Amino acid sequence: MIEISADTQLWLMKSEPDVYSWDDLVKEKEGTWDGVRNHLAARNLRTMKKGDLTFFYHSNIGKEIVGIATISVPGLTDPTDPEGKWAAVKVKPVVKLASPVSLKTIKATPELAEMELVRLSRLSVCAVRRSEWDHILGMAGGTV
Secondary structure: OOOOOOOOOEEEEEEOOOOOOHHHHHHHOOEEEOOOOOHHHHHHHHHOOOOOEEEEEEOOOOOEEEEEEEEEEEEEEOOOOOOOOOEEEEEEEEEEEEEEEEHHHHHOOHHHOOOHHHHOOOOOEEEOOHHHHHHHHHHHOOEO
C-alpha cells in the first residue's frame, strides 16, 4: 500500500510508449520528464514537490494508466529547451498497476467525468483529485 500524506499532490503524466514507456522508466530507475511545451502542463510541473505521486499514462498507443511514479527531483529547467523557459522534473517508478486502466474505461465512469484527463484531453501533465486517484486504483485492482 502506498502512503499518501495530506500534503502529497497527485498527478497524471502522459508519455507515448514508443518514445518513453513505463518499462523504460523502470529500466532507467529515474527519468527526466521534459519536452513539455504547454503552459498549463509546465505550470503543473513547476508546482510539483519531491514525493508527489503521478500516474504514468501511455498516450497514443494503449491510452491507459499503467503505473505510479514519484517526483524525485522537482524544479528543473528543461534540458531540451535552449532558451531555458520550460520546466522539467525527475521521476522514479514506484509500482506497476495490477491491471492498466484505459481511457475508454475512465470516460465511461461517471465518478471520473471531471478528471482533467477527460476534460482537458490534450493536457500532458494533469492534476488528479484524491477521490479520482482512489477510484482509479480500485479499478486497477491495486498494484503489483
